[in-house]
């Protein structure tokens with residue numbers, strides 16, 4: 475028998491993985507709020523019910539997002555987590571911090587909050603867990619002083635995020651960091667002043683490997699890609715073959731569009747680029763031999779989301795190729811048109827993808843002024859009907 | 874910003890808040906003023922938020938609007 479106050483949570487410290495319980499116990503040595511948090515969580519495990527009340531307060535002066543109100547429903551037992559609000563801090567693009575910036579962030583949070591953080595939340599923000607209402611504004615003031623700002627929450631544009639892109643990655647076809655930064659700065663008002671039917675997420679991956687999972691998680695995904703031929707270095711292709719890579723089995727056969735030919739006899743690789751969907755598979759397997767094509771830009775996709783309210787959705791391509799160069803006017807014009815259409819037609823708590831599903835892609839494309847192109851086809855049609863816009867039909871009198 | 878639109882937005886909240894429900898989506902407000910341009914309603918709401926006549930209330934995932942006098946006191 476143990477005299478621990480948290481026997482159920484202690485179980486989570488066993489086993490080979492790092493445990494958040496250990497972190498919380500460390501924090502509890504310094505902060506009464508962390509100690510009460512631990513004890514309330516133990517009670518939740520015992521009662522099999524969460525002991526939080528969510529919602530209410532939203533931010534600091536001038537902001538309608540960035541703070542998520544949280545209150546204990548047992549303040550009698552855990553007075554130090556009576557109020558335990560979360561603050562979302564807009565992360566630096568690509569999650570690059572200097573150590574002194576991280577230190578400043580942690581010092582501010584030690585001063586104003588529980589000291590517990592979640593780096594990073596699923597949207598990408600630096601999440602500061604647990605402070606009281608009276609500390610919100612002073613904490614924000616200190617964060618601003620240190621160069622940080624709050625991120626999005628509620629029915630707002632959520633903090634845009636991007637893969638590390640050209641800063642560290644050889645595959646980057648676009649400057650994901652700059653695009654994300656410009657989106658964050660240009661759309662500040664949408665992040666801080668929620669006026670949308672629901673949340674709206676923008677994520678940027680600089681190639682189709684999609685390291686920020688933009689396709690699955692964002693209403694608007696910007697995905698680096700190229701036009702034209704994949705650059706092939708035949709000598710390096712042969713070197714891979716010499717080194718024992720099974721190019722037929724590992725590369726050609728796994729190409730989703732079957733657009734590659736591999737000749738074992740003369741060890742040459744031919745790519746029919748017209749059928750390539752730029753999935754990145756072959757480039758990932760043979761990075762020294764294959765490089766993206768020279769003309770680079772992005773595909774724009776819309777409608778992805780996680781399962782909340784309705785089921786999860788993957789994004790659709792709406793613009794197969796957009797050249798993306800500062801100041802990204804074409805991109806921001808498109809984003810504005812999309813958001814305006816969604817705001818006008820969407821129901822409360824309806825994500826963009828759900829709205830497109832409800833009204834139909836053709837209505838969306840018409841409103842955007844975008845032509846329908848083959849890249850938008852999700853799957854072959856399952857019904858025999860052909861739809862026309864009424865104005866396209868020659869009105870002939872039927873006798 | 875037309876003071877008249879702001880007044881009508883406030884009147885909408887006062888009328889609708891007579892019942893149990895005190896929190897509304899921005900889209901409810903837009904629907905409540907069908908003859909006013911949606912963007913103008915948004916602007917009016919933003920000004921009323923600045924003036925603290927209205928308050929945001931958020932669950933974290935969804936944001937609502939309400940008259941400041943009904944905003945819950947801290948637990």
Ligand code: SF4
Nearest residue numbers: 637643680681684685
């Ligand atoms: S998405 Fe592509 S460019 Fe971005 S980090 Fe991943 S592999 Fe690199």
Ligand code: SF4
Nearest residue numbers: 729750751753754756
């Ligand atoms: S990028 Fe993908 S689709 Fe294109 S050739 Fe390579 S494996 Fe095939």
